[in-house]
Amino acid sequence: MELLIFYPLAIACVVLSMLVVFNSSPIASAMSLIGMMLCLAGVFVVLQAHFLAALQVIIYAGAIMVLFMFVIMLLNLSDDDKQWVARERNLFLSVSAGALILGVLYKFIDITSGTEFNSPAEVPDTFGTVRQVGTTLFTDFVLPFEVASILLLVAMIGAVVLAKSKVD
Amino acid sequence: MIVDLAITLAKVFFILAVTVGFFAPVLTWVERKQSAIMQDRIGANRADIMGFTALGLFHIIADAAKMFFKEDFIPDGANKVLHTLAPVIALVPALLTFAVIPFGGQYNLFGKEVNLVISDLDVGLLFVFAIASLATYGYVVAGWSSNNNWSLLGSMRTASQMVSYEVTLGLTIIGVLMVYGSMQLTQIGAAQENFWHWGFFLQPLGFFMFMTASIAENKRIPFDNPEAESELVAGYFTEYSGLKFGMFFMAEFIEIVTIAAIVTILFFGAWHIPFVTTATLLSIFDFLGTTGSNLVLMFIHVGVFFTKVLIFIFIQMTIRWSLPRFRYDQIMKLGWKILLPLALANIVVTGVVILALS
Numbered sequence A: 001m002e003l004l005i006f007y008p009l010a011i012a013c014v015v016l017s018m019l020v021v022f023n024s025s026p027i028a029s030a031m032s033l034i035g036m037m038l039c040l041a042g043v044f045v046v047l048q049a050h051f052l053a054a055l056q057v058i059i060y061a062g063a064i065m066v067l068f069m070f071v072i073m074l075l076n077l078s079d080d081d082k083q084w085v086a087r088e089r090n091l092f093l094s095v096s097a098g099a100l101i102l103g104v105l106y107k108f109i110d111i112t113s114g115t116e117f118n119s120p121a122e123v124p125d126t127f128g129t130v131r132q133v134g135t136t137l138f139t140d141f142v143l144p145f146e147v148a149s150i151l152l153l154v155a156m157i158g159a160v161v162l163a164k165s166k167v168d
Numbered sequence B: 001m002i003v004d005l006a007i008t009l010a011k012v013f014f015i016l017a018v019t020v021g022f023f024a025p026v027l028t029w030v031e032r033k034q035s036a037i038m039q040d041r042i043g044a045n046r047a048d049i050m051g052f053t054a055l056g057l058f059h060i061i062a063d064a065a066k067m068f069f070k071e072d073f074i075p076d077g078a079n080k081v082l083h084t085l086a087p088v089i090a091l092v093p094a095l096l097t098f099a100v101i102p103f104g105g106q107y108n109l110f111g112k113e114v115n116l117v118i119s120d121l122d123v124g125l126l127f128v129f130a131i132a133s134l135a136t137y138g139y140v141v142a143g144w145s146s147n148n149n150w151s152l153l154g155s156m157r158t159a160s161q162m163v164s165y166e167v168t169l170g171l172t173i174i175g176v177l178m179v180y181g182s183m184q185l186t187q188i189g190a191a192q193e194n195f196w197h198w199g200f201f202l203q204p205l206g207f208f209m210f211m212t213a214s215i216a217e218n219k220r221i222p223f224d225n226p227e228a229e230s231e232l233v234a235g236y237f238t239e240y241s242g243l244k245f246g247m248f249f250m251a252e253f254i255e256i257v258t259i260a261a262i263v264t265i266l267f268f269g270a271w272h273i274p275f276v277t278t279a280t281l282l283s284i285f286d287f288l289g290t291t292g293s294n295l296v297l298m299f300i301h302v303g304v305f306f307t308k309v310l311i312f313i314f315i316q317m318t319i320r321w322s323l324p325r326f327r328y329d330q331i332m333k334l335g336w337k338i339l340l341p342l343a344l345a346n347i348v349v350t351g352v353v354i355l356a357l358s
Helices: A002-022 A026-046 A050-075 A088-113 A130-139 A142-167 B002-038 B058-069 B080-099 B124-145 B149-180 B185-190 B204-217 B242-267 B278-284 B286-322 B328-357
Strands: B106-109 B112-115
Touching: A002 A026, A026 A050, A026 B124, A050 A130, A050 B124, A050 B149, A130 A142, B002 B058, B002 B080, B002 B242, B002 B286, B058 B242, B080 B124, B080 B242, B106 B286, B124 B149, B124 B185, B124 B242, B149 B185, B149 B204, B149 B242, B149 B328, B185 B242, B204 B242, B204 B286, B204 B328, B242 B286, B278 B286
Parallel strands: none
Antiparallel strands: B106 B112
């Protein structure tokens, strides 16, 4: 049952992310990226991480991509008219390099997570709820959380400083 | 299994009937009639059947007939796919939100617990915001795909306005979440059985900010800069006609209902009657048996909920016909320089009070 939902979502994810690259129009690329993020949120739901799925939609699909669209419209970007050409000489190299990287990633996840791919881990009922995510974030992962928030604060102040020096 | 499915389907049909079948068409009439009364006009009496106008109610039928038979026009040079898709992207989120909005409590009917919400999500309130933030694309894409400068300006205003007020909206409800300790809309509703525990008394500032920000999200006067007919013809939907325009129109009216419903649940006691607890009501109708008394209770609660929703719809309509349009820079200033700091202050004060009381 879960696989019936997971596979269409996963396939849609991959297809849409390829469309992001191959589309010649920037707006169409951005729309594909939004669709990909929605599918990714669906994958999170299948993994019982409802809170994460909601945040994925709110922050990435809802806020960040709106700004992307805003910038694309503001710059009035025209379609990229260059044709996609796969260079004969490099085709074999690039395909094998991609396959190698995929294999390394697979092995990496296999070693670090230590679980088999065909036997999903058992999770408790409270997994992925708002309360559980909050508790984990503010106890076990409080240091990375604070570091990330300081990083965001620095970026925000930096943006303000850069914008202000132009106005003054 | 089949019974559960039937109950869910019944709830979906009820919600669709209430929003699309009742509120959306009737609100077009309310808006006409109320504006006429407020501006001392006779108003909405042109559509008649054999000279009988029914207070202008036939305008609903006239509107629908006009939208169905009008030419569906796609301008030259427009992106056909996106131009067609945009109204759908705008309308679907408006309808989806109702999946998590409870319109009543929990009732024991025929030995079965019936919860009057289509999907009781743990992240209910976040779901509402996630879906609402997606609606932005409908308006942004509509303006961009029309190949019209007025439309493009309108949709750029939409993007900036909606992103700005979403921040305030999100921060405002954090106070509510802190007070009730849950994001589940059914739990927030159930926690307001005591009249003095209504969100309005615990988060008075939150209520006013939420109302302001959500009217701005819905892009209605005084925040209707994205369509501003005196500046931008009709903003993002300048190039839309017929049923596609109707979908934008319907999305706006359904969002009025959504805002009223969420305000009712978060700040005005959801389906509860002031000073009357569920237990009292149940004991009054005790002579009808468990199912009978629960059934009566259900009808009372649903009635109370939609009465409150109607009151908040009326307030939104009154605001719409009382205020002039704000200037674009005033809207941005209100969002970023007034509402945002106030929302942050509200969170700090709420946190301090909760800490002091615990």
